[in-house]
Amino acid sequence: MKKGSLARREARIGWCYAALPLCGFAVFFLVPFLISILRSFQKGLTQEFVGLENYAELLQSEAFRTAAINTLRFIAFAVPLNVLIGLLIALALYRLIARASFFRTVFLIPYVIPVSATVMFFQILFERSGFINTVLRMIGAEPVSFLDSSNAFYILLLLYLWKNFGYNMVLFLAGLSRIPRDYSDAACIDGAGTLQTFWYITMPLLAPTFFFVFVISIMNSFKVFREAYALGGEYPHESIYMLQHFMNNNLLNLNYQRVSTASLYVFVVIVLLVLLLYLRRQKKGEYQL
Protein backbone atom coordinates (compact mmCIF):
# COMPACT_ATOMS: atom_id res chain seq x y z
CA MET A 1 0.00 0.00 0.00
CA LYS A 2 2.68 2.42 1.00
CA LYS A 3 4.86 1.24 -1.82
CA GLY A 4 2.09 1.95 -4.30
CA SER A 5 1.71 5.53 -3.20
CA LEU A 6 5.47 6.03 -3.35
CA ALA A 7 5.53 4.80 -6.92
CA ARG A 8 2.65 7.13 -7.77
CA ARG A 9 4.56 10.01 -6.22
CA GLU A 10 7.64 9.11 -8.23
CA ALA A 11 5.60 8.98 -11.42
CA ARG A 12 4.06 12.35 -10.66
CA ILE A 13 7.43 14.00 -10.14
CA GLY A 14 8.75 12.34 -13.27
CA TRP A 15 5.90 13.72 -15.35
CA CYS A 16 6.53 17.20 -13.92
CA TYR A 17 10.10 17.19 -15.14
CA ALA A 18 9.24 15.67 -18.51
CA ALA A 19 6.24 17.94 -19.12
CA LEU A 20 7.99 21.04 -20.47
CA PRO A 21 10.12 19.40 -23.15
CA LEU A 22 7.37 16.97 -24.13
CA CYS A 23 4.83 19.79 -24.53
CA GLY A 24 7.29 21.53 -26.86
CA PHE A 25 7.74 18.40 -28.95
CA ALA A 26 3.98 17.97 -29.10
CA VAL A 27 3.28 21.56 -30.14
CA PHE A 28 6.05 22.03 -32.67
CA PHE A 29 6.49 18.57 -34.10
CA LEU A 30 3.96 15.88 -33.16
CA VAL A 31 0.61 17.65 -33.56
CA PRO A 32 1.51 19.42 -36.81
CA PHE A 33 3.02 16.18 -38.07
CA LEU A 34 -0.27 14.37 -37.44
CA ILE A 35 -2.06 17.19 -39.24
CA SER A 36 0.25 16.85 -42.19
CA ILE A 37 -0.40 13.10 -42.31
CA LEU A 38 -4.07 13.98 -42.55
CA ARG A 39 -3.38 16.57 -45.27
CA SER A 40 -1.44 14.10 -47.34
CA PHE A 41 -4.65 12.14 -47.82
CA GLN A 42 -6.76 15.18 -48.72
CA LYS A 43 -7.29 17.28 -51.79
CA GLY A 44 -5.81 20.77 -51.72
CA LEU A 45 -8.72 23.19 -51.62
CA THR A 46 -11.80 21.12 -50.95
CA GLN A 47 -10.13 19.00 -48.23
CA GLU A 48 -12.02 15.95 -49.45
CA PHE A 49 -10.47 12.58 -48.77
CA VAL A 50 -8.62 11.23 -51.79
CA GLY A 51 -6.70 8.27 -50.40
CA LEU A 52 -3.31 7.71 -51.93
CA GLU A 53 -3.82 10.04 -54.87
CA ASN A 54 -1.30 12.61 -53.60
CA TYR A 55 1.30 9.91 -53.16
CA ALA A 56 0.86 8.62 -56.68
CA GLU A 57 0.87 12.14 -58.08
CA LEU A 58 4.07 13.06 -56.28
CA LEU A 59 5.88 10.07 -57.73
CA GLN A 60 4.96 11.38 -61.18
CA SER A 61 6.57 14.72 -60.47
CA GLU A 62 9.87 15.16 -62.23
CA ALA A 63 11.20 17.58 -59.61
CA PHE A 64 10.40 15.27 -56.72
CA ARG A 65 11.97 12.28 -58.43
CA THR A 66 15.17 14.21 -59.13
CA ALA A 67 15.32 15.48 -55.56
CA ALA A 68 14.62 12.09 -54.01
CA ILE A 69 17.08 10.23 -56.22
CA ASN A 70 19.80 12.82 -55.60
CA THR A 71 19.26 12.65 -51.86
CA LEU A 72 19.30 8.85 -51.76
CA ARG A 73 22.32 8.72 -54.04
CA PHE A 74 24.08 11.20 -51.84
CA ILE A 75 23.40 9.15 -48.70
CA ALA A 76 24.55 5.97 -50.42
CA PHE A 77 27.89 7.58 -51.31
CA ALA A 78 28.45 9.86 -48.38
CA VAL A 79 27.55 7.80 -45.33
CA PRO A 80 29.74 4.71 -45.86
CA LEU A 81 32.70 6.83 -47.02
CA ASN A 82 32.34 9.10 -44.04
CA VAL A 83 32.15 6.21 -41.59
CA LEU A 84 35.19 4.57 -43.15
CA ILE A 85 37.31 7.72 -43.11
CA GLY A 86 36.28 8.53 -39.55
CA LEU A 87 37.17 5.02 -38.41
CA LEU A 88 40.56 4.96 -40.14
CA ILE A 89 41.59 8.30 -38.71
CA ALA A 90 40.35 7.40 -35.25
CA LEU A 91 42.36 4.15 -35.35
CA ALA A 92 45.43 6.03 -36.51
CA LEU A 93 45.13 8.63 -33.80
CA TYR A 94 44.17 6.26 -31.00
CA ARG A 95 47.24 4.12 -30.72
CA LEU A 96 49.87 5.38 -33.03
CA ILE A 97 50.36 9.00 -32.38
CA ALA A 98 51.59 11.39 -29.77
CA ARG A 99 49.94 14.84 -30.00
CA ALA A 100 46.66 13.17 -30.92
CA SER A 101 44.77 15.89 -29.08
CA PHE A 102 46.21 18.53 -31.37
CA PHE A 103 45.04 16.68 -34.48
CA ARG A 104 41.71 15.91 -32.83
CA THR A 105 41.02 19.60 -32.31
CA VAL A 106 42.14 20.56 -35.80
CA PHE A 107 40.03 17.83 -37.44
CA LEU A 108 36.95 19.11 -35.62
CA ILE A 109 37.33 22.64 -36.98
CA PRO A 110 35.38 22.02 -40.21
CA TYR A 111 32.52 20.55 -38.20
CA VAL A 112 32.03 23.70 -36.16
CA ILE A 113 32.55 26.27 -38.92
CA PRO A 114 29.36 27.15 -40.81
CA VAL A 115 29.56 26.68 -44.55
CA SER A 116 28.66 30.32 -45.22
CA ALA A 117 32.06 31.32 -43.82
CA THR A 118 34.08 29.13 -46.18
CA VAL A 119 31.88 28.98 -49.25
CA MET A 120 33.77 31.87 -50.90
CA PHE A 121 36.97 29.85 -50.77
CA PHE A 122 35.31 26.82 -52.29
CA GLN A 123 33.78 28.93 -55.03
CA ILE A 124 37.13 30.48 -55.90
CA LEU A 125 38.67 27.00 -55.81
CA PHE A 126 36.18 25.30 -58.12
CA GLU A 127 34.99 28.11 -60.40
CA ARG A 128 35.45 27.88 -64.13
CA SER A 129 38.27 30.40 -63.74
CA GLY A 130 39.22 29.23 -60.25
CA PHE A 131 42.40 27.93 -58.65
CA ILE A 132 42.13 24.34 -59.83
CA ASN A 133 41.41 25.32 -63.41
CA THR A 134 44.25 27.81 -63.33
CA VAL A 135 46.61 25.04 -62.29
CA LEU A 136 45.15 22.71 -64.92
CA ARG A 137 45.73 25.39 -67.53
CA MET A 138 49.31 25.88 -66.35
CA ILE A 139 50.12 22.21 -66.87
CA GLY A 140 48.38 22.35 -70.23
CA ALA A 141 45.20 20.45 -69.42
CA GLU A 142 41.67 21.42 -70.41
CA PRO A 143 39.74 23.33 -67.75
CA VAL A 144 36.98 21.34 -66.08
CA SER A 145 33.56 22.63 -65.18
CA PHE A 146 32.95 21.67 -61.55
CA LEU A 147 29.95 23.54 -60.29
CA ASP A 148 27.61 23.78 -63.26
CA SER A 149 27.85 20.23 -64.45
CA SER A 150 27.09 16.86 -62.91
CA ASN A 151 30.49 17.15 -61.19
CA ALA A 152 28.74 19.39 -58.66
CA PHE A 153 27.52 16.22 -56.94
CA TYR A 154 31.08 15.11 -56.22
CA ILE A 155 32.08 18.57 -55.05
CA LEU A 156 29.18 18.43 -52.62
CA LEU A 157 30.33 14.99 -51.49
CA LEU A 158 33.82 16.34 -50.91
CA LEU A 159 32.45 19.23 -48.86
CA TYR A 160 30.36 16.84 -46.76
CA LEU A 161 33.35 14.60 -46.05
CA TRP A 162 35.56 17.61 -45.33
CA LYS A 163 33.04 18.85 -42.82
CA ASN A 164 31.90 15.67 -41.11
CA PHE A 165 34.82 13.25 -40.86
CA GLY A 166 36.04 14.93 -37.69
CA TYR A 167 32.85 14.31 -35.79
CA ASN A 168 32.78 10.65 -36.80
CA MET A 169 36.40 10.39 -35.70
CA VAL A 170 35.46 11.73 -32.27
CA LEU A 171 32.59 9.24 -31.97
CA PHE A 172 34.92 6.38 -32.85
CA LEU A 173 37.60 7.65 -30.48
CA ALA A 174 34.99 7.64 -27.71
CA GLY A 175 34.02 4.08 -28.66
CA LEU A 176 37.64 2.92 -28.77
CA SER A 177 38.42 4.39 -25.39
CA ARG A 178 35.69 2.24 -23.81
CA ILE A 179 37.35 -0.99 -24.93
CA PRO A 180 39.48 -2.29 -22.06
CA ARG A 181 43.15 -2.63 -22.96
CA ASP A 182 43.35 -6.06 -21.35
CA TYR A 183 41.36 -7.55 -24.24
CA SER A 184 43.79 -6.62 -26.96
CA ASP A 185 46.75 -7.32 -24.67
CA ALA A 186 45.40 -10.82 -24.10
CA ALA A 187 44.96 -11.30 -27.83
CA CYS A 188 48.51 -10.08 -28.32
CA ILE A 189 49.84 -12.62 -25.83
CA ASP A 190 47.90 -15.36 -27.61
CA GLY A 191 49.79 -14.41 -30.74
CA ALA A 192 47.17 -12.44 -32.67
CA GLY A 193 48.47 -9.94 -35.21
CA THR A 194 47.34 -6.33 -35.42
CA LEU A 195 44.78 -7.08 -38.12
CA GLN A 196 43.43 -10.11 -36.29
CA THR A 197 43.09 -8.16 -33.06
CA PHE A 198 41.28 -5.44 -34.91
CA TRP A 199 38.90 -7.77 -36.70
CA TYR A 200 38.06 -10.13 -33.84
CA ILE A 201 38.38 -7.89 -30.77
CA THR A 202 37.98 -4.23 -31.71
CA MET A 203 35.33 -4.47 -34.42
CA PRO A 204 32.76 -6.51 -32.45
CA LEU A 205 33.22 -4.31 -29.41
CA LEU A 206 32.70 -1.24 -31.56
CA ALA A 207 29.31 -2.49 -32.83
CA PRO A 208 27.20 -0.10 -30.72
CA THR A 209 29.40 2.79 -31.80
CA PHE A 210 28.92 1.81 -35.44
CA PHE A 211 25.17 2.01 -35.00
CA PHE A 212 25.41 5.47 -33.48
CA VAL A 213 27.89 6.71 -36.09
CA PHE A 214 25.72 5.49 -38.97
CA VAL A 215 22.65 7.18 -37.52
CA ILE A 216 24.51 10.47 -36.94
CA SER A 217 26.04 10.33 -40.42
CA ILE A 218 22.64 9.85 -42.01
CA MET A 219 21.26 12.75 -39.97
CA ASN A 220 24.13 14.96 -41.05
CA SER A 221 23.95 13.89 -44.67
CA PHE A 222 20.54 15.54 -44.87
CA LYS A 223 22.11 18.75 -43.61
CA VAL A 224 24.29 18.88 -46.72
CA PHE A 225 21.50 21.02 -48.11
CA ARG A 226 23.30 23.90 -46.41
CA GLU A 227 26.35 23.39 -48.61
CA ALA A 228 24.22 22.92 -51.71
CA TYR A 229 22.31 26.10 -50.92
CA ALA A 230 25.50 28.07 -50.28
CA LEU A 231 27.05 26.91 -53.55
CA GLY A 232 24.03 26.97 -55.83
CA GLY A 233 21.27 29.01 -54.18
CA GLU A 234 17.60 28.09 -54.56
CA TYR A 235 17.98 26.55 -58.00
CA PRO A 236 21.37 24.82 -58.17
CA HIS A 237 22.59 22.44 -60.85
CA GLU A 238 20.26 19.49 -61.28
CA SER A 239 22.73 17.03 -59.76
CA ILE A 240 22.62 18.73 -56.35
CA TYR A 241 18.92 19.58 -56.31
CA MET A 242 18.03 18.06 -52.93
CA LEU A 243 14.75 17.20 -51.25
CA GLN A 244 15.04 20.30 -49.10
CA HIS A 245 15.09 22.46 -52.25
CA PHE A 246 11.92 20.77 -53.39
CA MET A 247 10.28 21.27 -49.99
CA ASN A 248 11.25 24.93 -49.76
CA ASN A 249 10.00 25.76 -53.22
CA ASN A 250 6.67 24.09 -52.53
CA LEU A 251 6.34 25.59 -49.06
CA LEU A 252 6.85 29.08 -50.45
CA ASN A 253 4.13 28.34 -53.02
CA LEU A 254 1.93 27.23 -50.10
CA ASN A 255 1.52 23.81 -51.64
CA TYR A 256 1.07 21.98 -48.33
CA GLN A 257 -0.29 18.77 -49.83
CA ARG A 258 2.87 18.16 -51.75
CA VAL A 259 5.14 19.08 -48.86
CA SER A 260 3.21 16.89 -46.42
CA THR A 261 3.22 13.97 -48.79
CA ALA A 262 6.91 14.35 -49.52
CA SER A 263 7.82 14.59 -45.84
CA LEU A 264 5.86 11.40 -45.16
CA TYR A 265 7.84 9.60 -47.84
CA VAL A 266 11.06 10.79 -46.17
CA PHE A 267 9.71 9.77 -42.77
CA VAL A 268 8.98 6.21 -43.89
CA VAL A 269 12.39 5.83 -45.55
CA ILE A 270 14.26 7.18 -42.51
CA VAL A 271 12.41 4.99 -40.05
CA LEU A 272 13.03 1.92 -42.21
CA LEU A 273 16.71 2.77 -42.56
CA VAL A 274 17.23 3.22 -38.82
CA LEU A 275 15.23 0.09 -38.04
CA LEU A 276 17.40 -1.87 -40.46
CA LEU A 277 20.58 -0.59 -38.81
CA TYR A 278 19.13 -1.32 -35.38
CA LEU A 279 18.26 -4.91 -36.27
CA ARG A 280 21.72 -5.39 -37.74
CA ARG A 281 23.24 -4.12 -34.54
CA GLN A 282 21.18 -6.64 -32.56
CA LYS A 283 22.54 -9.42 -34.73
CA LYS A 284 26.10 -8.19 -34.39
CA GLY A 285 25.67 -7.63 -30.69
CA GLU A 286 25.55 -11.38 -30.15
CA TYR A 287 29.28 -11.54 -30.66
CA GLN A 288 29.81 -9.25 -27.76
CA LEU A 289 29.72 -11.69 -24.88
Add this chain to the structure above:
Amino acid sequence: MKRHGVRKKTVTYWLVWTGCLLIAVMVLLPVVFTIFASFMSPEEVALNYGEMSLENGFTPLHFLPDRISLSAYREVLIETPRYLMQFWISLGICVAICVGQVFLSILGGYAFSRFRFRFRDAIFFGVIVLMVLPYQVTLAPSYMVIRALGLLNTNASLIFPGIFSAFGLFLMRQIMASVPDSILEAASLDGANTFVALWRVMVPCCSSGIKALVLLSFVDAWSMVEQPIVFITDAFRQPLSVFLLRVGKEDMALGFACSVLFIIPVLFLLLLFEKQLVEGIVQSEIK
Protein backbone atom coordinates in the same frame (compact mmCIF):
# COMPACT_ATOMS: atom_id res chain seq x y z
CA MET B 1 49.66 4.42 -18.58
CA LYS B 2 52.21 4.29 -21.33
CA ARG B 3 51.02 3.57 -24.83
CA HIS B 4 52.69 0.90 -26.91
CA GLY B 5 53.05 2.54 -30.27
CA VAL B 6 54.44 5.79 -29.04
CA ARG B 7 57.55 4.35 -27.52
CA LYS B 8 59.14 3.02 -30.63
CA LYS B 9 58.84 5.47 -33.47
CA THR B 10 58.62 3.14 -36.44
CA VAL B 11 58.12 3.83 -40.11
CA THR B 12 54.37 3.35 -39.63
CA TYR B 13 54.38 6.03 -37.00
CA TRP B 14 55.94 8.60 -39.29
CA LEU B 15 53.72 7.59 -42.21
CA VAL B 16 50.60 8.08 -40.11
CA TRP B 17 51.95 11.31 -38.70
CA THR B 18 52.63 12.71 -42.17
CA GLY B 19 49.19 11.61 -43.31
CA CYS B 20 47.55 13.40 -40.41
CA LEU B 21 49.59 16.49 -41.09
CA LEU B 22 48.46 16.48 -44.73
CA ILE B 23 44.83 16.16 -43.68
CA ALA B 24 45.33 18.96 -41.16
CA VAL B 25 46.62 21.21 -43.95
CA MET B 26 43.60 20.38 -46.11
CA VAL B 27 41.30 21.05 -43.20
CA LEU B 28 42.84 24.39 -42.35
CA LEU B 29 43.33 25.68 -45.90
CA PRO B 30 39.87 27.26 -46.39
CA VAL B 31 40.04 28.91 -42.98
CA VAL B 32 43.57 30.25 -43.39
CA PHE B 33 42.77 31.44 -46.90
CA THR B 34 39.74 33.35 -45.63
CA ILE B 35 41.76 34.96 -42.85
CA PHE B 36 44.52 36.06 -45.25
CA ALA B 37 42.02 37.39 -47.77
CA SER B 38 40.27 39.41 -45.07
CA PHE B 39 43.45 41.47 -44.64
CA MET B 40 43.64 42.42 -48.32
CA SER B 41 42.46 45.80 -49.54
CA PRO B 42 39.21 45.75 -51.57
CA GLU B 43 41.19 46.53 -54.72
CA GLU B 44 43.49 43.59 -54.18
CA VAL B 45 40.55 41.23 -53.59
CA ALA B 46 38.81 42.49 -56.72
CA LEU B 47 42.00 42.16 -58.75
CA ASN B 48 42.71 38.62 -57.64
CA TYR B 49 39.36 36.95 -57.05
CA GLY B 50 36.71 39.33 -58.38
CA GLU B 51 35.52 40.54 -61.78
CA MET B 52 39.03 40.94 -63.15
CA SER B 53 39.90 37.30 -62.72
CA LEU B 54 36.62 36.34 -64.38
CA GLU B 55 37.50 38.40 -67.43
CA ASN B 56 40.99 36.95 -67.64
CA GLY B 57 39.58 33.47 -67.27
CA PHE B 58 41.97 32.51 -64.50
CA THR B 59 42.64 33.29 -60.85
CA PRO B 60 46.23 34.07 -59.92
CA LEU B 61 47.60 31.71 -57.29
CA HIS B 62 47.90 34.49 -54.84
CA PHE B 63 47.24 33.91 -51.16
CA LEU B 64 49.21 36.36 -49.05
CA PRO B 65 48.12 40.00 -49.01
CA ASP B 66 50.62 42.34 -50.70
CA ARG B 67 50.09 44.88 -48.01
CA ILE B 68 48.11 44.28 -44.85
CA SER B 69 44.99 46.41 -45.02
CA LEU B 70 42.38 46.77 -42.33
CA SER B 71 39.90 48.58 -44.52
CA ALA B 72 37.46 45.65 -44.74
CA TYR B 73 37.46 45.34 -40.96
CA ARG B 74 37.02 49.09 -40.55
CA GLU B 75 33.98 48.94 -42.79
CA VAL B 76 32.48 45.92 -41.02
CA LEU B 77 33.25 46.88 -37.44
CA ILE B 78 32.97 50.65 -37.44
CA GLU B 79 31.64 52.38 -40.51
CA THR B 80 28.57 50.32 -41.35
CA PRO B 81 26.88 49.24 -38.12
CA ARG B 82 24.59 46.79 -39.91
CA TYR B 83 27.09 43.93 -39.99
CA LEU B 84 27.98 44.13 -36.34
CA MET B 85 24.31 44.45 -35.41
CA GLN B 86 23.50 41.34 -37.39
CA PHE B 87 26.34 39.58 -35.60
CA TRP B 88 24.99 40.43 -32.14
CA ILE B 89 21.44 39.51 -33.12
CA SER B 90 22.61 36.13 -34.43
CA LEU B 91 24.64 35.60 -31.30
CA GLY B 92 21.60 36.43 -29.18
CA ILE B 93 19.41 33.96 -31.07
CA CYS B 94 22.00 31.19 -30.76
CA VAL B 95 22.64 31.81 -27.07
CA ALA B 96 18.88 31.72 -26.44
CA ILE B 97 18.54 28.44 -28.35
CA CYS B 98 21.58 26.95 -26.65
CA VAL B 99 20.56 27.92 -23.10
CA GLY B 100 16.94 26.89 -23.60
CA GLN B 101 17.90 23.61 -25.19
CA VAL B 102 20.37 22.69 -22.47
CA PHE B 103 17.93 23.61 -19.69
CA LEU B 104 15.04 21.62 -21.18
CA SER B 105 17.31 18.69 -22.02
CA ILE B 106 18.49 18.56 -18.41
CA LEU B 107 14.91 18.48 -17.15
CA GLY B 108 13.87 15.85 -19.69
CA GLY B 109 16.98 13.76 -19.26
CA TYR B 110 16.46 13.75 -15.49
CA ALA B 111 12.85 12.63 -15.87
CA PHE B 112 13.65 9.82 -18.29
CA SER B 113 16.71 8.53 -16.47
CA ARG B 114 15.67 8.75 -12.80
CA PHE B 115 11.91 8.33 -12.57
CA ARG B 116 9.65 5.48 -13.50
CA PHE B 117 6.32 6.49 -14.94
CA ARG B 118 3.82 4.94 -17.24
CA PHE B 119 4.61 4.99 -20.99
CA ARG B 120 8.10 6.23 -20.17
CA ASP B 121 9.92 3.82 -22.46
CA ALA B 122 7.39 4.20 -25.26
CA ILE B 123 7.72 7.99 -25.11
CA PHE B 124 11.50 7.77 -25.06
CA PHE B 125 11.36 5.61 -28.16
CA GLY B 126 9.29 8.38 -29.76
CA VAL B 127 11.97 10.88 -28.79
CA ILE B 128 14.60 8.75 -30.55
CA VAL B 129 12.47 8.61 -33.69
CA LEU B 130 12.08 12.41 -33.57
CA MET B 131 15.83 12.72 -33.13
CA VAL B 132 16.67 10.92 -36.35
CA LEU B 133 14.15 12.83 -38.44
CA PRO B 134 15.81 15.41 -40.69
CA TYR B 135 14.47 18.91 -41.29
CA GLN B 136 12.91 17.59 -44.46
CA VAL B 137 10.30 15.93 -42.26
CA THR B 138 9.95 18.35 -39.37
CA LEU B 139 10.31 21.70 -41.11
CA ALA B 140 6.92 21.76 -42.83
CA PRO B 141 4.98 20.84 -39.65
CA SER B 142 6.91 23.47 -37.66
CA TYR B 143 6.17 26.00 -40.38
CA MET B 144 2.43 25.40 -40.00
CA VAL B 145 2.58 26.05 -36.25
CA ILE B 146 4.75 29.11 -36.58
CA ARG B 147 2.44 30.57 -39.18
CA ALA B 148 -0.59 29.81 -37.02
CA LEU B 149 1.07 31.54 -34.05
CA GLY B 150 1.86 34.57 -36.21
CA LEU B 151 5.60 34.21 -35.61
CA LEU B 152 6.75 34.26 -39.24
CA ASN B 153 9.53 36.79 -39.82
CA THR B 154 10.44 37.04 -36.13
CA ASN B 155 13.47 35.80 -34.26
CA ALA B 156 11.10 33.81 -32.06
CA SER B 157 10.35 31.57 -35.06
CA LEU B 158 13.98 30.45 -34.98
CA ILE B 159 14.27 30.17 -31.21
CA PHE B 160 11.11 28.26 -30.32
CA PRO B 161 11.41 25.12 -32.41
CA GLY B 162 15.17 25.27 -31.79
CA ILE B 163 15.05 24.91 -28.02
CA PHE B 164 13.04 21.69 -28.19
CA SER B 165 15.70 19.25 -29.24
CA ALA B 166 15.21 15.51 -29.17
CA PHE B 167 18.95 15.01 -29.59
CA GLY B 168 19.67 17.08 -26.49
CA LEU B 169 17.17 15.16 -24.42
CA PHE B 170 18.56 11.84 -25.67
CA LEU B 171 22.14 12.83 -24.89
CA MET B 172 21.33 14.08 -21.39
CA ARG B 173 19.25 10.99 -20.62
CA GLN B 174 22.11 8.71 -21.64
CA ILE B 175 24.64 10.65 -19.59
CA MET B 176 22.45 10.92 -16.51
CA ALA B 177 21.69 7.20 -16.64
CA SER B 178 25.42 6.57 -16.16
CA VAL B 179 25.52 8.41 -12.81
CA PRO B 180 25.43 5.81 -10.01
CA ASP B 181 22.26 5.63 -7.90
CA SER B 182 24.22 5.74 -4.66
CA ILE B 183 25.21 9.39 -5.18
CA LEU B 184 21.60 10.49 -5.52
CA GLU B 185 20.50 8.32 -2.61
CA ALA B 186 23.08 10.00 -0.43
CA ALA B 187 21.68 13.38 -1.43
CA SER B 188 18.12 12.37 -0.64
CA LEU B 189 19.18 10.96 2.74
CA ASP B 190 20.68 14.36 3.48
CA GLY B 191 17.20 15.78 2.94
CA ALA B 192 17.58 17.16 -0.57
CA ASN B 193 14.40 17.12 -2.65
CA THR B 194 14.57 16.00 -6.26
CA PHE B 195 15.02 19.53 -7.58
CA VAL B 196 17.96 20.29 -5.28
CA ALA B 197 19.45 16.90 -6.06
CA LEU B 198 19.21 17.67 -9.77
CA TRP B 199 21.04 21.01 -9.63
CA ARG B 200 23.46 20.30 -6.78
CA VAL B 201 24.36 16.68 -7.53
CA MET B 202 23.26 15.57 -10.96
CA VAL B 203 24.35 18.60 -12.98
CA PRO B 204 27.88 18.75 -11.51
CA CYS B 205 28.25 14.99 -12.12
CA CYS B 206 27.34 15.48 -15.77
CA SER B 207 29.26 18.68 -16.38
CA SER B 208 31.32 17.36 -19.29
CA GLY B 209 28.22 16.00 -21.00
CA ILE B 210 26.48 19.34 -20.56
CA LYS B 211 29.46 21.18 -22.01
CA ALA B 212 29.42 18.78 -24.96
CA LEU B 213 25.74 19.60 -25.51
CA VAL B 214 26.46 23.34 -25.26
CA LEU B 215 29.08 22.99 -27.99
CA LEU B 216 26.93 20.83 -30.27
CA SER B 217 23.74 22.87 -29.90
CA PHE B 218 25.50 26.20 -30.37
CA VAL B 219 27.32 24.97 -33.47
CA ASP B 220 24.08 23.67 -34.95
CA ALA B 221 22.23 26.92 -34.24
CA TRP B 222 25.11 29.07 -35.50
CA SER B 223 25.06 27.39 -38.90
CA MET B 224 21.30 27.12 -39.40
CA VAL B 225 20.10 27.61 -42.93
CA GLU B 226 16.98 25.50 -43.36
CA GLN B 227 14.81 27.31 -40.81
CA PRO B 228 15.65 30.97 -41.59
CA ILE B 229 15.14 30.68 -45.33
CA VAL B 230 11.67 29.28 -44.75
CA PHE B 231 10.51 31.10 -41.61
CA ILE B 232 12.00 34.49 -42.45
CA THR B 233 11.23 35.91 -45.86
CA ASP B 234 12.52 39.39 -45.07
CA ALA B 235 16.14 39.17 -46.23
CA PHE B 236 17.34 41.84 -43.81
CA ARG B 237 16.18 39.95 -40.75
CA GLN B 238 17.99 36.76 -41.55
CA PRO B 239 20.74 35.60 -39.19
CA LEU B 240 24.36 35.84 -40.21
CA SER B 241 24.53 32.23 -41.45
CA VAL B 242 22.23 33.19 -44.36
CA PHE B 243 22.91 36.92 -44.51
CA LEU B 244 26.61 36.26 -45.03
CA LEU B 245 25.94 34.43 -48.30
CA ARG B 246 24.58 37.66 -49.73
CA VAL B 247 27.36 39.85 -48.34
CA GLY B 248 29.93 37.67 -50.07
CA LYS B 249 28.14 37.97 -53.40
CA GLU B 250 27.84 41.75 -53.19
CA ASP B 251 31.28 42.62 -51.87
CA MET B 252 33.92 39.95 -51.55
CA ALA B 253 36.31 41.93 -49.36
CA LEU B 254 33.56 42.58 -46.81
CA GLY B 255 32.49 38.98 -47.13
CA PHE B 256 35.92 37.74 -46.07
CA ALA B 257 36.06 40.06 -43.06
CA CYS B 258 32.52 39.07 -41.99
CA SER B 259 33.42 35.39 -42.38
CA VAL B 260 36.34 35.77 -40.00
CA LEU B 261 34.10 37.54 -37.50
CA PHE B 262 31.59 34.73 -37.97
CA ILE B 263 34.16 31.99 -37.33
CA ILE B 264 35.46 33.43 -34.04
CA PRO B 265 32.65 32.39 -31.62
CA VAL B 266 32.51 28.73 -32.73
CA LEU B 267 36.27 28.40 -32.83
CA PHE B 268 36.48 29.83 -29.33
CA LEU B 269 33.82 27.42 -28.08
CA LEU B 270 35.58 24.48 -29.75
CA LEU B 271 38.91 25.26 -28.09
CA LEU B 272 37.12 25.69 -24.76
CA PHE B 273 35.01 22.50 -24.78
CA GLU B 274 36.77 20.11 -27.17
CA LYS B 275 38.01 17.85 -24.40
CA GLN B 276 34.58 17.63 -22.81
CA LEU B 277 33.01 16.72 -26.15
CA VAL B 278 34.90 13.43 -26.23
CA GLU B 279 34.35 12.77 -22.51
CA GLY B 280 30.65 13.55 -22.82
CA ILE B 281 30.23 11.17 -25.74
CA VAL B 282 32.14 8.43 -23.89
CA GLN B 283 29.78 8.86 -20.94
CA SER B 284 26.68 8.88 -23.10
CA GLU B 285 27.39 5.49 -24.59
CA ILE B 286 27.45 3.66 -21.29
CA LYS B 287 24.08 2.10 -20.87
